């Protein structure tokens with residue numbers, strides 16, 4: 069029997085699953101007239117069913133064999149205020165038929181290696197490039213959400229890769245980074261998973277079976293739940309207040325005198341770059357919390373991503389998993 073307090077530890081979230089490709093974009097060819105777009109939809113449906121069973125809200129970016137632009141997929145997740153976006157894909161390696169296994173990607177301007185770069189090129193194949201609206205303030209708010217999401221995405225990728233490999237016993241090809249268009253504008257933890265190789269003799273058969281898809285679905289659900297539970301740290305009071313107008317100014321020109329002076333004195337100021345000011349570093353050390361500007365930029369219903377790096381190391385007992 070599980071103690072009741074453990075059951076309350078499971079955090080429910082809004083999950084957007086993105087079955088890769090669709091319509092006139094079939095993705096990788098699996099032979100015998102089978103395509104990646106069909107497999108990704110099957111696995112997304114299986115994962116959706118599993119996640120709903122566990123109490124989560126799940127929405128798919130497509131439920132039929134239709135074309136959806138990469139920009140529309142990330143916008144869809146933003147509009148639904150998703151906690152997590154998982155884009156589902158299958159790999160192929162026509163010149164290396166023994167390549168097999170699962171890999172998980174999070175967004176980065178640079179690819180892990182040449183193979184990751186080639187994969188991004190393949191998955192980014194979309195004639196429609198979407199532009200962003202919302203003006204400068206909208207862009208800044210999105211940037212803030214994205215910089216927060218970038219840290220979360222790395223953690224989600226680690227959790228997902230571990231969970232998928234555990235659930236399927238597939239070969240782990242690791243967590244990788246690549247400039248993937250589908251993840252580019254997402255404002256939540258967002259990853260792309262490559263669930264296996266359609267060019268591997270054994271794996272390509274296994275991937276189409278209901279039993280293996282159920283294992284993948286379990287792995288996807290486990291990965292998401294581990295991430296959500298790790299991310300569910302208690303709120304602490306904001307440690308930094310940043311007037312948005314200062315950020316707006318920073319985007320246009322060099323910092324205003326007040327801001328520059330404050331920075332000289334080491335006063336808490338916000339930075340839109342990835343380098344954190346001393347106040348933020350100190351705050352993170354003391355509380356392991358994100359700066360208030362980032363916290364404020366997140367939807368109120370979301371849990372803040374506190375103690376991410378620490379939490380990543382901490383094993384949170386997941387009640388539903390333990391109950392299995």
Ligand SMILES: [Zn+2]
Nearest residue numbers: 088095157158
């Ligand atoms: Zn794909």
